Amino acid sequence: METVKQLPKTIKLFKFARKEASLHGDYKIAAMPRISEIARNTEDRVKVDLSFYLENDKTPCIKGIINTNIILDCQRCLEAFPIELKVNFNLAFVRYEDQAEGLDSSFEVYVICLLYTSDAADERSSVD
Secondary structure (H helix, E strand, O other): OOEEOOOOOOOOHHHHHHHOOEEEEEEEHHHOHHHHOOOOOOOOEEEEEEEEEEEOOOEEEEEEEEEEEEEEEOOOOOOEEEEEEEEEEEEEEEOOHHHHHHOOOOOEEEEOOOOOOOOOHHHHHHOO
């Protein structure tokens, strides 16, 4: 298992899943356009923990937790409305929808398209 303390700009899903990599880091709320539009505290941080693995030795998955405290405007009184968010998720990535049939119902499944290049050739068999 490989643990990394900083979040990369690009996630190499299959490589990280094969290595069972764990990534931990944080982002400013300001770096997240949709959230920063509604948050008062855009300089605060969002903590992200990601664990990559292969389910059934072939399906790349990400288990993660996102933690933050966000301050919104109350729609009724327009005062500050602080909310503590802790979001747990379990994602599975498949090439075809029928590959998701053997997965546990706890997964949120994403069908991904792969563009095969010489760099990705070794990753083809990982999702078959």
